[in-house]
Amino acid sequence: MTYLLKPKFHHPHLPKNGLGLTHRDYEGSVSTLCAGCGHDSISAAIIQACFELDLPPHRVAKMSGIGCSSKTPTYFLGQSHGFNSVHGRMPTIATGANLANRDLVYLGVSGDGDSASIGLGHFAHCLRRGVKMVYIVENNGVYGLTKGQFSATADRGSISKGGVGNADEPMDLVSMAILLGASYVARGFSGDKHQLVPLIKGAIEHRGMAFLDVISPCVAFNNHAGSTKSFDYVREHNEAVNALEVMLPREEITAEYASGSAVDIAQHDGSVIRLRKLAESYDPTDRLAAMAYIQERRAAGEIVTGLLHIDEDIRDLNGRLNTTETPLNSLGYEELCPGSGAIERINAQLR
Amino acid sequence: MNAPLPAAATTSAVCINDFVVKFANVNGSGSASANRLFARSIFRMGVPVASRNIFPSNIQGLPTWYEVRVSEAGHIGRRGGVDLMVAMNPQTWAQDLAEIEPGGYLFYDSTRPMPPSSFRDDITVIGMPLTAIANARYKDPRQRQLFKNIIYLGALAELLGIDSQVVEALIGEQFRRKEKLIPANIEALAMGREHARAELGPINLKVRRADAVGDRILIDGNNAAGLGAVYGGATVAAWYPITPSTSLAEAFERYCRRFRVDPETGKNRYAIVQAEDELAAIGMVIGAAWNGARAFTATAGPGLSLMQEFLGLAYFAEIPAVLFDVQRGGPSTGMPTRTQQSDILTAAYASHGDTKHVLLLPGDPHECFEFGALAFDLADRLQTPVFVMLDLDIGMNEWLCEPLAWDDSKKFDRGKVLTSAELEAGREFGRYLDIDDDGIAYRTVPGTHPDKGTFFTRGTSHNRYARYSEEGADYVDNMQRLLKKFETAKALVPAPIESKSEKPTRYGVIYFGSTSPSMHEALAGLAAEDIHLDMLRVRAFPFADAVAEFVLAHDRVFVVEQNRDAQLRALLINECELDPARLIKILHYDGTPITARFIRKAIAEEWHLLDAVTHKDAAE
Numbered sequence: 001m002t003y004l005l006k007p008k009f010h011h012p013h014l015p016k017n018g019l020g021l022t023h024r025d026y027e028g029s030v031s032t033l034c035a036g037c038g039h040d041s042i043s044a045a046i047i048q049a050c051f052e053l054d055l056p057p058h059r060v061a062k063m064s065g066i067g068c069s070s071k072t073p074t075y076f077l078g079q080s081h082g083f084n085s086v087h088g089r090m091p092t093i094a095t096g097a098n099l100a101n102r103d104l105v106y107l108g109v110s111g112d113g114d115s116a117s118i119g120l121g122h123f124a125h126c127l128r129r130g131v132k133m134v135y136i137v138e139n140n141g142v143y144g145l146t147k148g149q150f151s152a153t154a155d156r157g158s159i160s161k162g163g164v165g166n167a168d169e170p171m172d173l174v175s176m177a178i179l180l181g182a183s184y185v186a187r188g189f190s191g192d193k194h195q196l197v198p199l200i201k202g203a204i205e206h207r208g209m210a211f212l213d214v215i216s217p218c219v220a221f222n223n224h225a226g227s228t229k230s231f232d233y234v235r236e237h238n239e240a241v242n243a244l245e246v247m248l249p250r251e252e253i254t255a256e257y258a259s260g261s262a263v264d265i266a267q268h269d270g271s272v273i274r275l276r277k278l279a280e281s282y283d284p285t286d287r288l289a290a291m292a293y294i295q296e297r298r299a300a301g302e303i304v305t306g307l308l309h310i311d312e313d314i315r316d317l318n319g320r321l322n323t324t325e326t327p328l329n330s331l332g333y334e335e336l337c338p339g340s341g342a343i344e345r346i347n348a349q350l351r
Numbered sequence: 352m353n354a355p356l357p358a359a360a361t362t363s364a365v366c367i368n369d370f371v372v373k374f375a376n377v378n379g380s381g382s383a384s385a386n387r388l389f390a391r392s393i394f395r396m397g398v399p400v401a402s403r404n405i406f407p408s409n410i411q412g413l414p415t416w417y418e419v420r421v422s423e424a425g426h427i428g429r430r431g432g433v434d435l436m437v438a439m440n441p442q443t444w445a446q447d448l449a450e451i452e453p454g455g456y457l458f459y460d461s462t463r464p465m466p467p468s469s470f471r472d473d474i475t476v477i478g479m480p481l482t483a484i485a486n487a488r489y490k491d492p493r494q495r496q497l498f499k500n501i502i503y504l505g506a507l508a509e510l511l512g513i514d515s516q517v518v519e520a521l522i523g524e525q526f527r528r529k530e531k532l533i534p535a536n537i538e539a540l541a542m543g544r545e546h547a548r549a550e551l552g553p554i555n556l557k558v559r560r561a562d563a564v565g566d567r568i569l570i571d572g573n574n575a576a577g578l579g580a581v582y583g584g585a586t587v588a589a590w591y592p593i594t595p596s597t598s599l600a601e602a603f604e605r606y607c608r609r610f611r612v613d614p615e616t617g618k619n620r621y622a623i624v625q626a627e628d629e630l631a632a633i634g635m636v637i638g639a640a641w642n643g644a645r646a647f648t649a650t651a652g653p654g655l656s657l658m659q660e661f662l663g664l665a666y667f668a669e670i671p672a673v674l675f676d677v678q679r680g681g682p683s684t685g686m687p688t689r690t691q692q693s694d695i696l697t698a699a700y701a702s703h704g705d706t707k708h709v710l711l712l713p714g715d716p717h718e719c720f721e722f723g724a725l726a727f728d729l730a731d732r733l734q735t736p737v738f739v740m741l742d743l744d745i746g747m748n749e750w751l752c753e754p755l756a757w758d759d760s761k762k763f764d765r766g767k768v769l770t771s772a773e774l775e776a777g778r779e780f781g782r783y784l785d786i787d788d789d790g791i792a793y794r795t796v797p798g799t800h801p802d803k804g805t806f807f808t809r810g811t812s813h814n815r816y817a818r819y820s821e822e823g824a825d826y827v828d829n830m831q832r833l834l835k836k837f838e839t840a841k842a843l844v845p846a847p848i849e850s851k852s853e854k855p856t857r858y859g860v861i862y863f864g865s866t867s868p869s870m871h872e873a874l875a876g877l878a879a880e881d882i883h884l885d886m887l888r889v890r891a892f893p894f895a896d897a898v899a900e901f902v903l904a905h906d907r908v909f910v911v912e913q914n915r916d917a918q919l920r921a922l923l924i925n926e927c928e929l930d931p932a933r934l935i936k937i938l939h940y941d942g943t944p945i946t947a948r949f950i951r952k953a954i955a956e957e958w959h960l961l962d963a964v965t966h967k968d969a970a971e
Contacts, residue, residue, distance in 0.1 A: 058797075081808070086634075095631075096637060100641075329586070347754040
């Protein structure tokens, strides 16, 4: 409950990161979500990822729409500015914020109702534009806050808690994201923190549009037999195509893998994503093959997870618009106002 | 009532520098640039002109009109009636013919003979075989079409006495970058002139050089407002194409390319996004403004409807945003290429729940520029959306107005934004804490300070420290502070402009926006009928106290506006708690810009009724 304050007491020997901050410095208020909610695991993974990346919390802006998932930015990064906007429109807020200041890390949290239904247009166009941000959909296939209606990502044939089958085709957000030009596309599972934390770290380090679809079972309305978004179902059908390790420039690369089983992908900021292949033939840099593989496995009833697509040859929205390196929100009068001399010239042209 | 008609229309005396010419064309036929040359030539001769495009929502083949008011006296609103109709569109022949003043002129293409029954006997008909002349000289069908326009321009210049050197100079300017086209156009112009000189009789409408323009300029309001956004420091624009606002966003982009490219790096000091819809456009503006940039969108009625939810968020979470609404005929798709002032209430109370928004109401393009820049200061100062309410008439027509002005000593007012140093110095921070007792709290921009000044922005109810709260007391406290802020806004927005009639009067008139020039002309006419009115032009909402005082100082006040439901009047009654009986509606809403004749007639009729009543009261 938000009125329950977290104790300020800290263990004196909590581990510190490169900034001298502890895990606690990346936490937020106490979650008001249901006990066992997958979303809380994602919040914990975000906290872990930001801690491990030594991110200064105040250089992160958190944004969300409306829904259970959109409530979560309150529960992590309490020292960051946050913006809980309107239903489905988070991508537009993130786009505008990104144009105003290209130097912050933008972390957008959305849900399947938010991004696959009411805000589908904004989801699509934000990806097309290559907004530099981390866009996480906490995907549970169900409307939680309004108590259990199917969402647009619910699989056809999935059974609701009330026993009704879903008749409509689902939106497959990762396939759409790859198609729409997101340059980092991953799918994770809230029940697999070991996979999820590196996926989030890789997304934060990525210098373009990073999209993460995280299957996050709803314990209240969509975790029963017959649901295809329950913990049990996802565990049984999860096919991880790779395992990720994100190494910062300052870190010594220690892990060794047999040749051919690991690939290093250098990111623009100097960090390296080391990918250990689990599905031997899967190559996330091959956009077309990645889409085909995901569809193939989906037809076979499997949920493909891992880093599904990455393209380091990117130009983000600010790059495409050729905006100044100085964030637009830092430009002053002298740089922005042409002054009275220019007005006189314009007047002369209008006579 | 039978008001005397202006001399131009009724007498056969030569009418100099005071008449209306209307061109009836087919859109897509290239007539617009010839017609514009016509108006600008008269302007260059020192005679005030006002030209208005009345066009369809279509690219090719439908009727379009271009009306030019010539007035040495400086009346630049629509007068009503036409003295010379240039009827180039058979589709609209009957209605164009009917619009000509008795004693006026019809100019038409006489290539195909028409029976006498096609004309009126109270007008002078001038036939010129334009198609035949053009076809004899040109082979290419497109050339035949385009030069036909220039040929009639030459003929009209000859008939009206427009200086051919002025027209030729303008042609030279127009084709500055396509010089090869200049001689051909000048030749066509001469063909028209020679024909008129040899074959067409003199007419008694004349343009004579004058010195009545001064240093005024011709500019459309969208262009001026787009430039205003550049001067106001806007760096982020997000918009979705919609008539009649599109040219505002395009003007902003054009001026940014000219003024906002870093000369050293070639990088842009601006970002423009053509959004996927209007919801996204306002969302991007809110996101950018929340993050410390000055941002705006430009739209029209349907877009404003789509933005409602977000506008409530910006009001409640207190985020600066600037919105230019170029109003058109509503509701629904309505009349997308026709003008109205019918978004006033939608804008003033935009979104669900209790809201009130700041509206700026420019009266001409000069003010579109001024208010366009000012809106950004106001939005930052008041931390709320600010609407600049243009309409199609102001936005898309070139108006004669005072030159644009900028004071270099002015700097941007970014409002109450705490810096890192101020936070470091230990200033208490509560995002919605009213420290200065003006209803405006201090804000911080993301990324300012490592451990001070962060807050969570939300559309849910919140306490003074931006924390989620469902407590009734917190909610009421916040809503009351928002009212106080709106009260603060009264003193910051442009004040109304009042002017007294020459004779003392118990009657007044309130108007705003594009109604202004027709209103001025109507008042001059009414004064001639011994109907005297004090005037007040409203320039912003919230209304200054002077607005209610003006109403209370008069027995009756006419409220002239261009919508069906008397929206400004409703806002006055609601916000100033005025007796509705004091405020008499004068409404014009057929989609065409209001005319001086309409206002004059409507007010005179109401006035005579009132006068009868008040005299009766006095007798009893």
